[in-house]
Amino acid sequence: MFKAIVSAETLTSALDSVSVLVDECKIHLEEDGLEIRAVDPANVGMVDLSLDAAAFESYEADGGLIGVDLSRLEDIAGMADSGQLIQLELDEETRKLHIQIDGLEYTLALIDPDSIRQEPDIPDLDLPAEVVLEGSDVNRSVTAADMVSDHIALGVDDAAEYFYVDAEGDTDDVHLELTQEDLIDLQVGPAHSLFSLDYLKDMNKAIPADAEVTLALGEEFPVKIYFGFAEGQGQVTYMLAPRIQSD
Amino acid sequence: MGNAALRDIAVIEEIPFDDVEGVVAVDAHNWLYRYLTTTVKWTSSEKYTTAADTEVANLIGIVQGLPKFFEHDITPVLVFDGGPSELKADEIESRREQRETYEEQLAVAREEGDELAIAQLESRTQRLTETIQETSRELLRLLDVPIVEAPAEGEAQAAHMVRRGDADYVGSEDYDALLFGAPLTLRQLTSKGDPELMDLEATLAHHELTLEQLIDAAILIGTDFNDGVSGIGPKTAITEITEHGDLWSVLEARGDSIEYGDRVRQLFRDPDVTDDYSFETSLDPDLEAARAYVTDQWGVDADEVERGFERIEESVTQTGLDRWT
Numbered sequence: 283m284f285k286a287i288v289s290a291e292t293l294t295s296a297l298d299s300v301s302v303l304v305d306e307c308k309i310h311l312e313e314d315g316l317e318i319r320a321v322d323p324a325n326v327g328m329v330d331l332s333l334d335a336a337a338f339e340s341y342e343a344d345g346g347l348i349g350v351d352l353s354r355l356e357d358i359a360g361m362a363d364s365g366q367l368i369q370l371e372l373d374e375e376t377r378k379l380h381i382q383i384d385g386l387e388y389t390l391a392l393i394d395p396d397s398i399r400q401e402p403d404i405p406d407l408d409l410p411a412e413v414v415l416e417g418s419d420v421n422r423s424v425t426a427a428d429m430v431s432d433h434i435a436l437g438v439d440d441a442a443e444y445f446y447v448d449a450e451g452d453t454d455d456v457h458l459e460l461t462q463e464d465l466i467d468l469q470v471g472p473a474h475s476l477f478s479l480d481y482l483k484d485m486n487k488a489i490p491a492d493a494e495v496t497l498a499l500g501e502e503f504p505v506k507i508y509f510g511f512a513e514g515q516g517q518v519t520y521m522l523a524p525r526i527q528s529d
Numbered sequence: 530m531g532n533a534a535l536r537d538i539a540v541i542e543e544i545p546f547d548d549v550e551g552v553v554a555v556d557a558h559n560w561l562y563r564y565l566t567t568t569v570k571w572t573s574s575e576k577y578t579t580a581a582d583t584e585v586a587n588l589i590g591i592v593q594g595l596p597k598f599f600e601h602d603i604t605p606v607l608v609f610d611g612g613p614s615e616l617k618a619d620e621i622e623s624r625r626e627q628r629e630t631y632e633e634q635l636a637v638a639r640e641e642g643d644e645l646a647i648a649q650l651e652s653r654t655q656r657l658t659e660t661i662q663e664t665s666r667e668l669l670r671l672l673d674v675p676i677v678e679a680p681a682e683g684e685a686q687a688a689h690m691v692r693r694g695d696a697d698y699v700g701s702e703d704y705d706a707l708l709f710g711a712p713l714t715l716r717q718l719t720s721k722g723d724p725e726l727m728d729l730e731a732t733l734a735h736h737e738l739t740l741e742q743l744i745d746a747a748i749l750i751g752t753d754f755n756d757g758v759s760g761i762g763p764k765t766a767i768t769e770i771t772e773h774g775d776l777w778s779v780l781e782a783r784g785d786s787i788e789y790g791d792r793v794r795q796l797f798r799d800p801d802v803t804d805d806y807s808f809e810t811s812l813d814p815d816l817e818a819a820r821a822y823v824t825d826q827w828g829v830d831a832d833e834v835e836r837g838f839e840r841i842e843e844s845v846t847q848t849g850l851d852r853w854t
Contacts, residue, residue, distance in 0.1 A: 323547045324600070325849035399547075405853035432843070478847060504853055523848045 284311045284346055284372035287339040290362035290383075292512040296333050297359060299488035299511070299518045301352040303327050308395045309350060311343035311372070321402035327481045328402050328521040337515035339367060348372065348379065349393035355379075358388050405521060409498035409506060410471025411438040413445045415460065417493040417509065423447040423458055424486045428479050430454040433525055436499055437474035444468075445497075449479075466494055473499035475524040485520045502526055534750050535704035537763040538743070540731040541716070543723050546601050551697035552810055553598070553715060554677070554687035557607040558657060559701050561665060563719040564590025565657075576830040587661045588823045589833050591668050594719060596840035602849075604810040606675040606696060609666070610683040611801075664827065671819040672841070675808030685709040685800035693804070698726075705753065707732060708744050708797045736767050744797045745776035754793045758785045816842055 296316070300307050303322040310317040315334040321327065335341040362368055362383045369382040381388040427434040430451030438445050445468060449456040462468050489495055489509055498506040507520040565586055577586040598605040669676055679686030687699040688711035699711040706714040707729055714727040733743060746766040751757025758780070761769070769779040776794065780786055787793070820838055824831045 321850065323545075324847070325851050326847060328850055402850065403854040405850055407853060432839075478843070504850060521850060523850045523852065525843075525847050 283374070284343045284348075284370070286341045286343070286370045287367050288337070288341075288370070289339070289364070290359055290366045290368050291364040292333070292337055292516065293368055294356065294359050294364070295488070295490075295511045296331060296516055297352055297356050300329050300331060301356060302484035302488055303329050304399070305353065306349060306351055306393055306398050308398050308401060309348050311346040311348065313343055313345060315341070316343075319401045319404070321399070322481075323399070325402070326478070326523045327485065328404070330404060330519040330521075331517070333512065333516040337512040346372065346374075347395050348377075349395035349398045350379070350390070351393055354390060358383075358390065361386060361388075405504060407498070407500070407504060407506060407521075409473070409500045409503060411440070411445075411473035411499045412467070412469040412471075413438065413460075413465060413497045413499065414467035415445070415465050415495055415497070416491070417489045417495050418491040419460065419464075420489055420495050420497075420507075421486055421491060424479065424482050426456045426458070428483055430456050432479055433476050434479055434482060435474060435476050436497065436505060438468070438470055438472070438499060440470045440472050443470050471499075472501055473503075475499060475502050475505060476526075477505060477522055477524055481522050485522065488518065533704065534763050535707060535747060538732065538736065538746070538767065539704060539707055539727050540735050541725050541727045544726045546597075546723050549601060549603055549698070549715065549724065552604045552606055552695070553698045553700040553718070554606050554608050554690045554696035555700035555718070556684045556687055556703065556706070557609045557665070557676075558683055559703055560594065560607070560719060561587055561590060561657065561661070563702065564594050565661075567719075572833065576833050579828045583660050583827075584658075585660065585664055585827045585829060587657075587665050588668055588827055588829050591665060591672075592819075592823065592834040592837035592841075595672065595674065596837055596844065597718070599812075599841050599844040602844075604675070604812065605700070606677055606690070606808055607669055608677045608679050608683040608687045608690070609662075611678060611680045668819060668822060671822055672814040672816075673812040674814075675810075675812075677806045677808065680803050681801040682709070684711075686802045687711065689800070689802040690806070695806075705747075705797075708747050708752070709800060710740055710797075736771070738767070738770065741798065742770050742775065744794060745779070746770045747797075748776055748787060748790060748793055749779060752793060752797075754796055755787055755789060758783070758787065814841060 300318050300320055304320045307318050307320045315332055315337070318329070318331040320329055358381055359368060366384060371380045373380060377392050379390040379392055381390060424434065427447065427449030431449040433449070435448040444459045444461045445465060447456070447458040485507060490511060493509040493511065496508040502524055504521050504523045507522070508518070510517050572586070572589065574584065577589050578584050595605065666676055677686060677690070684699065684701055684703055684706050687696070687701065688706055688709035690696040691699055691711050691713065697713065699706045699714040700718045701714060702716055704727070707727060710729065712729050716725040716727060718724055733740060738746070748755060749758050749761045749766040749769065750763060773779045773782055776790060816838055823829045823834050
């Protein structure tokens with residue numbers, strides 16, 4: 283059983299943060315909210331999302347599992363204005379999702395969850411450095427780096443106590459340093475890893491500019507990017523594997 | 530070339546590239562040939578012709594074709610043909626004759642300035658020259674891609690390597706891989722999109738045949754090494770073999786014959802292959818040297834290969850999250 287009413291904005295934010303990595307996903311309809319975990323086909327980027335029942339206008343579920351084509355569902359959600367409400371109801375018999383937006387009824391055929399790539403195991407990471415900053419700072423770092431290179435280095439200088447972003451292109455370079463004062467919080471530790479901008483750019487799209495974003499980093503380790511949406515009732519954690527420079 | 534009629538018999542399904550894992554023993558001539566024809570068809574010849582007028586379109590082809598393997602973390606092992614078997618010599622001769630016909634037509638097309646015809650014919654007149662053979666091997670070595678030299682048919686050797694468990698798939702467009710006993714063959718490795726997986730065991734089970742019977746059926750239809758019996762297509766071949774048991778009984782019942790039938794059969798059943806090879810599956814390409822070789826030494830237009838080299842570079846260094854789980 284699954285029946286819920288949610289604002290278009292909240293649903294769209296949730297879907298967008300998953301669709302930057304995968305085309306299809308499984309959605310767990312738990313009693314206390316939705317959960318999605320997915321990894322991209324190359325096993326480089328992972329998303330772990332939860333949307334609490336409190337983020338919905340109304341929410342009823344009893345632990346079902348559905349498979350969805352994300353772009354389909356995003357298209358439908360896109361039919362609503364951001365403030366509008368979207369009503370979702372699962373028909374267990376036909377395995378279809380009935381969606382209603384202001385009188386518009388849409389019946390979405392679901393995908394067999396077994397046909398969707400297996401949900402990833404979450405890596406067990408012990409990341410020594412933690413940086414808390416505004417979404418807008420992530421955005422300008424990624425955007426500037428993308429002008430010069432395909433990849434970006436994220437690190438923490440544990441002696442001088444600042445977080446830095448480095449991108450080196452063929453001719454131009456980008457460098458940004460943010461000290462404790464510029465950041466919301468900084469937990470210093472040895473950290474320097476290189477990441478593909480292809481992935482980071484996509485993840486960045488899903489990060490609201492005013493969100494408080496936590497980056498957990500290590501030395502040649504995946505980065506964990508954590509932020510909330512829907513007034514803190516939704517949580518997204520991205521994990522991105524580093525590029526390791528071949529010797 | 531193999532026999533396309535085998536497609537109607539083989540159990541083939543498209544599989545996602547992500548499901549492919551391990552080592553692919555690639556029939557190098559078959560693979561290179563595909564890239565040569567497309568490169569020549571779509572790229573203007575100055576971009577791969579040296580000052581001394583030597584054509585090295587193969588270098589572009591290799592740089593375009595390899596990233597796919599690297600990106601999916603699959604190890605390609607390129608298996609080169611040795612000397613042609615005696616029977617196949619006929620096929621090579623007839624291909625040579627066909628090429629001569631194309632070359633004559635090409636000369637006419639050039640005279641008439643028919644661009645489309647020129648492009649089409651140029652792609653058909655491609656052959657693996659001595660230079661192509663040598664430069665391909667050298668570039669593969671720089672990219673740390675393993676090479677195996679087959680005593681005869683590259684495809685038979687590739688199948689042998691999969692049977693021994695040293696590789697997971699044969700990579701070939703050629704349906705003959707099935708007859709050489711390749712348990713799993715990946716087709717369309719040179720195309721965009723997902724490959725096709727040809728499954729020997731499933732094929733045999735589907736028709737309730739043994740491999741020996743499948744070979745006999747193929748001989749009836751016709752292979753690279755023999756002309757088939759006229760009037761026998763895939764369906765009839767299977768029915769006849771099922772009914773009569775083997776090649777000779779079918780021929781006897783029909784009053785037909787196949788020249789060298791027993792030798793063709795032997796070529797598939799017991800091809801000339803070697804156990805004398807070794808390779809490492811973790812590759813460490815020297816991209817700088819490979820770039821220099823292709824663009825500086827052989828004068829290939831850097832724009833034509835940069836994307837491919839970048840893709841290799843990117844894929845070699847990108848780790849997967851599974852490393853941390």
